[in-house]
Amino acid sequence: MNVPLGAYEGIVGPAVLRELRQLGEKLAGIRVVHVNSTREGGGVAEILEWMTPIMKELGLDASWEVINGNSRFFEITKAIHNGLQGANVEIPVKGWKTYEDTSARNFKRLRPILEEADIVIIHDPQPANLLRLCTRRKGKWIWRAHIDISRPFRPVWKVLRSMVEPYDASIFSMPQFARPLPHPQFLVPPSIDPLSEKNRDLPSAELEAVRSGYGLDPSRPLLVQISRFDRFKDPVGVVAAYRMVRKVAPVQLVLAGGGATDDPEGKAVLEDVLEAAGNDPDIHVLLLPPDAHKTINALQRLATIILQKSTREGFGLTVTEGMWKGKPVIGGDVGGIRLQVVNHHTGFLVNTPEGAAHRIRYLLHHQEGIDRMGTTAREFVRENYLLTRHIREYLTLMLVTLRDIKANIVSV
Amino acid sequence: MTPFQVKDCALLARMSGLPPAINLRELRERIAACSENVLFHHFCETTLRGTFDNPDYRNDFAVWSKLYLGDRVLAERLGILDPYEFSSLGELRAATLEVIDERLGESTMIPWARPGDELYFMEATTVVFDTGIRISRPREFAAAIGAMTGGSVYYHFLEARRRPPSGKDDFTAWLLENDDGEKNRPYIEALARIDFYFHTLVHLRKELVRVLSALEETK
Numbered sequence: 001m002n003v004p005l006g007a008y009e010g011i012v013g014p015a016v017l018r019e020l021r022q023l024g025e026k027l028a029g030i031r032v033v034h035v036n037s038t039r040e041g042g043g044v045a046e047i048l049e050w051m052t053p054i055m056k057e058l059g060l061d062a063s064w065e066v067i068n069g070n071s072r073f074f075e076i077t078k079a080i081h082n083g084l085q086g087a088n089v090e091i092p093v094k095g096w097k098t099y100e101d102t103s104a105r106n107f108k109r110l111r112p113i114l115e116e117a118d119i120v121i122i123h124d125p126q127p128a129n130l131l132r133l134c135t136r137r138k139g140k141w142i143w144r145a146h147i148d149i150s151r152p153f154r155p156v157w158k159v160l161r162s163m164v165e166p167y168d169a170s171i172f173s174m175p176q177f178a179r180p181l182p183h184p185q186f187l188v189p190p191s192i193d194p195l196s197e198k199n200r201d202l203p204s205a206e207l208e209a210v211r212s213g214y215g216l217d218p219s220r221p222l223l224v225q226i227s228r229f230d231r232f233k234d235p236v237g238v239v240a241a242y243r244m245v246r247k248v249a250p251v252q253l254v255l256a257g258g259g260a261t262d263d264p265e266g267k268a269v270l271e272d273v274l275e276a277a278g279n280d281p282d283i284h285v286l287l288l289p290p291d292a293h294k295t296i297n298a299l300q301r302l303a304t305i306i307l308q309k310s311t312r313e314g315f316g317l318t319v320t321e322g323m324w325k326g327k328p329v330i331g332g333d334v335g336g337i338r339l340q341v342v343n344h345h346t347g348f349l350v351n352t353p354e355g356a357a358h359r360i361r362y363l364l365h366h367q368e369g370i371d372r373m374g375t376t377a378r379e380f381v382r383e384n385y386l387l388t389r390h391i392r393e394y395l396t397l398m399l400v401t402l403r404d405i406k407a408n409i410v411s412v
Numbered sequence: 413m414t415p416f417q418v419k420d421c422a423l424l425a426r427m428s429g430l431p432p433a434i435n436l437r438e439l440r441e442r443i444a445a446c447s448e449n450v451l452f453h454h455f456c457e458t459t460l461r462g463t464f465d466n467p468d469y470r471n472d473f474a475v476w477s478k479l480y481l482g483d484r485v486l487a488e489r490l491g492i493l494d495p496y497e498f499s500s501l502g503e504l505r506a507a508t509l510e511v512i513d514e515r516l517g518e519s520t521m522i523p524w525a526r527p528g529d530e531l532y533f534m535e536a537t538t539v540v541f542d543t544g545i546r547i548s549r550p551r552e553f554a555a556a557i558g559a560m561t562g563g564s565v566y567y568h569f570l571e572a573r574r575r576p577p578s579g580k581d582d583f584t585a586w587l588l589e590n591d592d593g594e595k596n597r598p599y600i601e602a603l604a605r606i607d608f609y610f611h612t613l614v615h616l617r618k619e620l621v622r623v624l625s626a627l628e629e630t631k
C-alpha cells in the first residue's frame with residue numbers, strides 16, 4: 001500500500017512533514033538501495049514497503065532489492081538468525097559455503113546497482129556478506145540489525161562479525177540489542193504505520209462485526225493479548241491473571257495470535273493455553289492467520305485493557321499498536337516494553353500474574369485512569385513511534401554518514 | 413533588528429562505544445571515561461524523551477540508581493545535580509564522581525543491577541530544522557513560545573546554553589543583542605529567574621509563557 005506522505009499530515013501535523021521535506025532536499029537525488037531477503041511477510045518487508053516509496057517521494061533515488069536463494073540457503077540463514085539470538089546452533093562449513101555461494105550469485109546480479117549506490121542499507125544477516133564482495137563500492141554501507149544480537153551464540157557471531165565490521169555504520173532498535181562494533185552504531189526504534197490495515201481507524205460497524213463474530217459481550221470489560229503462542233509471551237500467565245480477576249469482576253479474555261501451525265514449540269504452548277483455559281466461555285483463544293490485520297486492529301480497539309505479559313521481549317510492537325488505539329497496557333517489565341509503558345502514565349509494568357491481576361483490578365475500578373492513560377499512550381506513540389519519526393532518523397543518519405559528520409549538532 | 417529565527421530539533425541517538433555498567437563501581441568508571449557528549453546526553457537530552465509530568469529525576473544516572481541499583485540515597489544525591497549550574501561539563505563530571513565516591517565510601521557492599529538491567533551509555537547528534545517562523549519584537553515571545561514544540565523549547569532555552577560563545581539561552585542572547593536602551597531588561601531578568609532544569613518541556617513552555625505574559629500585563 002503506497003500512501004503519499006501528505007496523508008499523514010492530519011495525524012502528525014505539518015511541522016513533522018516539513019522537517020522530512022527539508023531532510024529530503026538535503027539528500028535529493030542520492031541513490032539509496034535497501035537489500036533484504038524477502039519481498040513479502042515479516043516486519044522488515046513491511047517497513048521497506050512504506051519506506052522506499054516515501055524516500056522516493058522525498059526526492060531520493062531509492063530502491064529495494066531482494067536476494068534470492070534456495071530452501072537450503074534459507075535454512076542456513078534461519079540457523080544464523082537463531083544463533084545470533086542466542087540459540088546453540090551448528091552451522092557446518094558446507095552451510096557457510098552455501099551462504100557465501102548464494103551471496104556471490106546475488107552479488108553478480110546486483111553488482112551495478114550496489115557499486116553505484118551512495119548508500120546501501122543491508123537488512124539483517126541474510127545479505128550481510130554482499131559488502132565483502134562489493135570491492136568497487138563507492139558509497140557508504142550500513143548494516144541494519146532488526147534482531148536482538150546482544151547474547152549471540154559465539155561461533156555464529158564470530159563469522160558474522162567479520163562480515164559486518166567493515167560496514168560504515170550499523171543500526172539497532174535498542175541499546176540492549178547491540179554488540180560492540182568498530183563503527184558508529186545508531187539507535188532507531190521500530191515504528192507503526194497509523195494508516196495500515198492493522199492501525200487505521202475502523203468504522204464501528206466493523207468493530208461490532210468482529211465483536212459479535214467472536215461472541216464477545218459488549219457490556220463487560222475485555223482484556224486482550226495479541227501475540228504468538230510462545231512461552232516468552234506467557235499466555236498461561238495471562239490466563240492465571242484473568243482467573244484471579246474473574247473471581248471479583250465479570251471480565252472476558254481474548255488471547256489471539258498466530259505461529260502455532262508450523263512451529264512445534266508454538267503448538268505445545270497453544271495446547272497448554274487451551275488446557276489452562278478449560279471450558280471457560282469467557283476465555284477466547286484465537287489462532288489467527290498471518291494476514292488477519294483488520295481483526296487484530298478491531299480486537300485491540302474493542303479491548304478495555306491491553307495485556308502484553310511477556311517475560312522476554314524485543315521491542316514489543318503489539319504494545320505500540322495497543323497504545324495507538326488509546327488503551328492502557330499492562331506489560332511485562334522487560335525489553336522494549338519498558339520504553340513504552342510508564343507506570344501510571346501509559347499503563348503498568350508487571351513481573352507476575354499476580355502483579356497483572358492487581359493492575360487489572362486497579363484499572364477496572366478507575367475508569368478515568370483507563371481513559372487518561374489511554375489518551376497519554378496514544379499521544380506518546382504519536383510523538384515517538386510512528387513511521388514519520390522512523391524515516392526522519394533514517395534520513396538523518398544517512399546525512400551524517402554521507403558527510404562523515406563528527407559534530408554533535410547538524411543544521412538542516 | 414534581525415528577527416529571531418525559530419528552530420526545532422530532534423535527536424539521533426547512537427551507542428557511545430563504552431561497555432554497559434552493571435554495578436556502581438562500573439558506573440563510576442564509565443562516567444570518568446565517557447566523552448562530554450555522553451555526559452550531556454544522560455543529564456540534559458533526557459528531557460527530550462517522553463512527555464510525562466512527574467519523572468522522579470531528570471538524569472539517567474539517578475533514575476538507574478533508584479530503579480535498578482535500588483539505592484534511593486544515591487538516586488536522591490545524583491538527582492539534585494543541575495548540569496546547568498556548572499560552568500563546564502568537566503565540572504559536572506567531577507561533581508557526579510564525587511557523589512558516587514561518597515556513596516561507595518559509605519557502602520559495605522557494591523550495589524549491583526540484575527543482568528538485563530545494565531545502564532547503556534549513549535550519545536546523540538542534534539538535528540536542527542528551521543521552522544520558518546520569525547519573531548520580531550520581544551512582546552511576541554510569549555505567544556510564539558506557547559505555540560512551540562518541545563524540540564524548539566529545548567533547543568532555544570536549554571541546548572543553547574551549551575553553545576559557545578555566549579552560553580546563554582537563545583531568547584536572552586537575542587534580547588541582549590537587540591536591546592535598545594535597556595528596554596529588554598525586564599524580559600532578560602524574567603527569563604533568568606526561571607528554575608528550569610527540573611521542569612519537563614511541557615511545564616517549561618508553560619512557565620516561559622507565564623513569566624513573559626505577566627510582563628505584558630504589567631505594562
